[in-house]
Amino acid sequence: MTTKTFIEKEDVVVKFVGDSGDGMQLTGTLFSDTSALDGNDIATFPDYPAEIRAPHNTVAGVSGFQVHIGKRIYSSGDKCDVLVAMNPASLFSNLKWLKKGGMIIVDADTFTEDAFGKCGYKTDPLNDDSLSSYNVIKAPMTTMTAEAVKDIFTDKKSAERSRNMFALGMMFFLFDKQFDHTDTYLEKKFKKNPDIINANKAVVRAGYNFCENTDVFPYQQVQVKQAVMQKGVYRNITGNIATAWGLLAAAEKANLPLFLGSYPITPATEILIELTKHKSLGARVFQAEDEIAGICSAIGASFAGAMACTTTSGPGLSLKAEAIGLAVMTELPLVIVNVQRGGPSTGLPTKTEQSDLYQALFGRNGEAPCIVVAGSTPSNCFYWAFEASRLALEHMTPTILLTDGYLGNGSQLFHIPKMADLPTINPPLATPNDTTYAPYKRDPETLVRQWAIPGMEGLRHRIGGLEKCDGKGNVSQDPANHELMSKYRNEKVQRVANNIPEQVVYGDQDADLLVVGWGGTEGNLKLAVEEMREEGKKIAITHFNYIMPLPKNTGDIMRKYKKIVVCELNMGQFVNYLRMNFQTIAFQQYNKIQGLPFEVTELKEKFNQILGE
Amino acid sequence: MSIEHSPIKLTKADFASDQMVKWCPGCGDHAILASVLGIFPEIGYKKENFCMVSGIGCSSRFPYYVNTYGFHGIHGRAAAIATGVKIANPHLSVWINSGDGDATAIGGNHFIHVIRRNMDVNYILFNNRIYGLTKGQYSPTTKQGQVTKTSPYGVIDYPFNPGELVIGARGTFFARAIDNSPKTLGEVCRAMAAHDGAAIVEVLQNCVIFNDKTHREVTEREFREERQLWLEQDKPMIFGKAKDKGIILKGNNLEVVEIGKNGITEKDLLVHDATVENSGIHMMLAQMAPPEFPMAFGVIRAVSKPTYNQLFEQQMLEVKASSKIQCMDDLLNSGETWEIK
Numbered sequence: 001m002t003t004k005t006f007i008e009k010e011d012v013v014v015k016f017v018g019d020s021g022d023g024m025q026l027t028g029t030l031f032s033d034t035s036a037l038d039g040n041d042i043a044t045f046p047d048y049p050a051e052i053r054a055p056h057n058t059v060a061g062v063s064g065f066q067v068h069i070g071k072r073i074y075s076s077g078d079k080c081d082v083l084v085a086m087n088p089a090s091l092f093s094n095l096k097w098l099k100k101g102g103m104i105i106v107d108a109d110t111f112t113e114d115a116f117g118k119c120g121y122k123t124d125p126l127n128d129d130s131l132s133s134y135n136v137i138k139a140p141m142t143t144m145t146a147e148a149v150k151d152i153f154t155d156k157k158s159a160e161r162s163r164n165m166f167a168l169g170m171m172f173f174l175f176d177k178q179f180d181h182t183d184t185y186l187e188k189k190f191k192k193n194p195d196i197i198n199a200n201k202a203v204v205r206a207g208y209n210f211c212e213n214t215d216v217f218p219y220q221q222v223q224v225k226q227a228v229m230q231k232g233v234y235r236n237i238t239g240n241i242a243t244a245w246g247l248l249a250a251a252e253k254a255n256l257p258l259f260l261g262s263y264p265i266t267p268a269t270e271i272l273i274e275l276t277k278h279k280s281l282g283a284r285v286f287q288a289e290d291e292i293a294g295i296c297s298a299i300g301a302s303f304a305g306a307m308a309c310t311t312t313s314g315p316g317l318s319l320k321a322e323a324i325g326l327a328v329m330t331e332l333p334l335v336i337v338n339v340q341r342g343g344p345s346t347g348l349p350t351k352t353e354q355s356d357l358y359q360a361l362f363g364r365n366g367e368a369p370c371i372v373v374a375g376s377t378p379s380n381c382f383y384w385a386f387e388a389s390r391l392a393l394e395h396m397t398p399t400i401l402l403t404d405g406y407l408g409n410g411s412q413l414f415h416i417p418k419m420a421d422l423p424t425i426n427p428p429l430a431t432p433n434d435t436t437y438a439p440y441k442r443d444p445e446t447l448v449r450q451w452a453i454p455g456m457e458g459l460r461h462r463i464g465g466l467e468k469c470d471g472k473g474n475v476s477q478d479p480a481n482h483e484l485m486s487k488y489r490n491e492k493v494q495r496v497a498n499n500i501p502e503q504v505v506y507g508d509q510d511a512d513l514l515v516v517g518w519g520g521t522e523g524n525l526k527l528a529v530e531e532m533r534e535e536g537k538k539i540a541i542t543h544f545n546y547i548m549p550l551p552k553n554t555g556d557i558m559r560k561y562k563k564i565v566v567c568e569l570n571m572g573q574f575v576n577y578l579r580m581n582f583q584t585i586a587f588q589q590y591n592k593i594q595g596l597p598f599e600v601t602e603l604k605e606k607f608n609q610i611l612g613e
Numbered sequence: 614m615s616i617e618h619s620p621i622k623l624t625k626a627d628f629a630s631d632q633m634v635k636w637c638p639g640c641g642d643h644a645i646l647a648s649v650l651g652i653f654p655e656i657g658y659k660k661e662n663f664c665m666v667s668g669i670g671c672s673s674r675f676p677y678y679v680n681t682y683g684f685h686g687i688h689g690r691a692a693a694i695a696t697g698v699k700i701a702n703p704h705l706s707v708w709i710n711s712g713d714g715d716a717t718a719i720g721g722n723h724f725i726h727v728i729r730r731n732m733d734v735n736y737i738l739f740n741n742r743i744y745g746l747t748k749g750q751y752s753p754t755t756k757q758g759q760v761t762k763t764s765p766y767g768v769i770d771y772p773f774n775p776g777e778l779v780i781g782a783r784g785t786f787f788a789r790a791i792d793n794s795p796k797t798l799g800e801v802c803r804a805m806a807a808h809d810g811a812a813i814v815e816v817l818q819n820c821v822i823f824n825d826k827t828h829r830e831v832t833e834r835e836f837r838e839e840r841q842l843w844l845e846q847d848k849p850m851i852f853g854k855a856k857d858k859g860i861i862l863k864g865n866n867l868e869v870v871e872i873g874k875n876g877i878t879e880k881d882l883l884v885h886d887a888t889v890e891n892s893g894i895h896m897m898l899a900q901m902a903p904p905e906f907p908m909a910f911g912v913i914r915a916v917s918k919p920t921y922n923q924l925f926e927q928q929m930l931e932v933k934a935s936s937k938i939q940c941m942d943d944l945l946n947s948g949e950t951w952e953i954k
Binding site: 033036037229230231232233234235236245248249252257259261278279280281282284286288289290292293296297298299300301302303304305306308322323325326330416417418419453454455456457458459460461462463464465466474475 | 630632659660661662664665666667669676677680681682683684685686687690693694695696697698699700701702704705722723726925928929932933936938939940941942944945946948949950951952953954
């Protein structure tokens with residue numbers, strides 16, 4: 001027995017790919033959770049096909065799960081260091097995501113003539129020289145799995161179901177991880193079926209032992225550096241779950257019942273699913289007959305005194321547009337969560353994009369300003385859902401929270417807060433029997449009206465989508481009143497800037513280039529800037545979460561830098577919004593519209609090019 | 614779900630708003646408003662516990678004229694808005710005012726779903742068979758062949774019968790009334806208020822400007838007695854000036870008979886039972902129309918079934934009682950967590 005020697009690494013990206021039914025999501029999750037428990041920082045991203053169960057062994061049916069572990073993790077990573085491919089189709093479709101010289105681990109048993117035909121290989125890639133620039137590990141996973149469980153399952157189908165655990169065992173060996181977490185998970189998940197527990201445990205160990213016994217990774221075992229993390233309690237969380245929890249937290253803090261009216265839509269459905277679970281926290285969730293009923297029920301609930309929200313994705317936001325206008329007119333608190341996806345129309349339902357910014361800012365009839373904020377990492381979606389709720393409630397204004405498919409499905413470590421440490425939320429509730437109450441009487445400072453809730457004595461009133469007269473709120477067609485009320489609604493949103501912190505810049509005050517981003521691109525932009533700073537470049541970044549209104553110091557920041565590049569996953573919606581607001585400042589832009597996140601390498605290349613000009 | 618009652622006896626005046634009623638003189642909506650204002654004090658809830666919700670159209674101005682909490686929504690969405698009001702605050706008595714265009718065209722989807730769910734709301738459907746506020750285009754209930762602004766050569770659409778929609782959507786309550794018959798209108802509204810679940814009342818309402826006398830073949834004095842069958846629970850279905858006509862079930866169909874002719878006696882007539890779950894007879898009653906049949910009025914169907922809101926509250930209580938998660942701190946720290954020391 002030789003003593004183990006390890007290569008130490010700052011971070012690694014592993015991508016598990018296989019057929020839809022191969023259990024890649026579970027394998028990836030177990031690997032990332034195990035790494036997190038082992039002290040690594042983590043970020044993950046699933047890559048589902050749009051089809052639920054596409055034909056077996058075809059490219060359309062490939063499902064993936066990327067895991068980024070290491071010391072300092074901002075995103076799920078660009079290209080992977082290790083690609084674990086459970087069949088030829090998944091290798092065929094994912095090879096482009098593997099770094100040159102990276103490691104490929106395949107289930108060699110699946111590389112049959114029949115399988116090549118289904119995915120586009122003319123010859124066996126394991127036996128021609130097409131993979132010569134990679135380090136290919138051919139593991140007979142199917143055979144070895146069957147062997148490992150032969151005392152438990154005799155039929156081929158049951159035996160093969162645990163193949164993913166063999167791959168997981170191999171990764172545990174390669175990255176020196178323990179089995180404990182996986183064992184606990186299996187014991188809990190399959191409580192009623194000890195055969196499945198035993199089979200899976202045996203296969204994970206078989207995968208591990210296979211590496212040890214056959215020495216497939218000579219001098220390649222890796223120890224990934226542990227993260228330096230703040231003290232506290234952590235968990236892994238996806239952006240969608242974090243969003244759901246942020247809404248719940250806000251309702252608890254505001255001491256109001258949470259109401260969600262929503263209709264299932266990819267990739268936002270997870271928020272609806274999550275909130276339906278929490279009746280014990282008072283979450284009143286209504287699955288509506290359509291997107292319009294989703295938001296209209298939320299508006300009704302808001303009128304009736306709930307902290308109301310609706311969740312959707314791009315096409316759903318289009319359907320809700322008229323009703324958002326109603327919430328603007330009735331000046332009721334409402335949170336609209338839009339988990340953006342590739343558009344227009346049905347577009348790329350399972351892919352990410354930031355192309356609904358214009359829709360959020362401007363997509364309504366009439367002068368209809370809303371507050372717009374954006375989450376920027378999976379875990380901070382918790383805080384941005386909370387903040388969107390706080391602003392909606394305190395400013396009696398519909399607030400749109402933009403996240404995206406990349407944030408919603410991606411996961412990250414979440415430093416669990418204590419509820420007592422979160423800010424208070426103080427909605428402007430009217431006082432029963434207040435004889436001076438008028439539905440549209442405004443706070444002179446914030447221009448916010450009071451919220452009188454049906455059931456409150458002495459405050460009966462009628463509101464609706466027709467223009468209101470200032471103060472009393474009766475229907476009014478008066479021209480001057482309409483102009484006044486339009487200005488009030490706009491100014492009320494602008495004054496939200498007094499209730500939010502200033503924008504912050506990271507990096508050199510005298511940088512040669514300021515990188516500007518917003519929403520879900522934060523991780524990759526920040527990493528690109530940090531790496532360039534470590535390489536000695538003078539570069540800074542400011543990343544926006546408050547979009548409407550912008551933080552008050554936005555213009556001051558922009559005026560300090562000679563070169564500014566605004567990076568976003570659309571054709572330039574935020575940059576044009578900045579140009580509209582700051583007409584004397586020159587903004588460059590960098591855009592990508594491929595349904596994919598930015599890669600750090602492409603960002604650095606672009607920034608270096610601008611610096612060189 | 615109990616709704617708090619008023620400690621003092623209220624009157625019609627308590628519910629009248631200070632807003633000028635702007636419907637056209639002679640519009641059927643005035644009579645419907647008077648009936649509603651008349652029965653609200655009787656229902657006995659506190660003024661603050663009524664919530665009127667409407668969509669868009671002439672009838673959707675209704676909430677402005679009732680001094681309770683009220684919400685004037687957007688076109689077609691009254692049922693969806695009211696659903697949110699009732700789920701968020703089940704201690705409110707929620708009333709929907711909607712026209713035939715609002716309820717059965719642009720809001721058709723919400724209409725059938727609020728019924729299917731048996732949401733505990735009172736829904737007054739003002740059916741004047743025309744778009745009034747937009748000045749006279751045909752609606753989904755306009756008769757085939759009628760000339761309107763958008764059907765200069767006659768409507769070719771087949772119309773909806775709202776009663777069929779309600780019963781087809783598995784509704785628990787459907788009643789029909791006429792705007793110019795305040796006594797019977799009051800009676801069906803009372804029955805609607807007493808019903809737990811989605812209660813829909815179709816009011817045949819006259820639009821004097823754009824569709825005058827659209828319901829004349831049943832509502833005009835000359836036709837009234839011969840063409841209106843007022844249903845009463847457990848009573849035989851009798852109509853006619855001389856109370857000499859009735860409805861029998863012959864084979865699978867309803868038939869009009871004359872009492873005393875061909876050996877027919879009152880005992881042969883169908884006896885009305887709005888409470889029976891099987892909707893077969895209710896559907897046939899809702900479909901009856903002149904000239905072959907009288908039109909059925911009163912409570913056609915009133916079936917007892919748990920409401921969405923009762924089931925909702927019950928589930929909330931059960932989950933709350935059995936869940937380990939009682940506050941956000943519990944949730945945040947549930948499942949797989951670990952501590953960095």
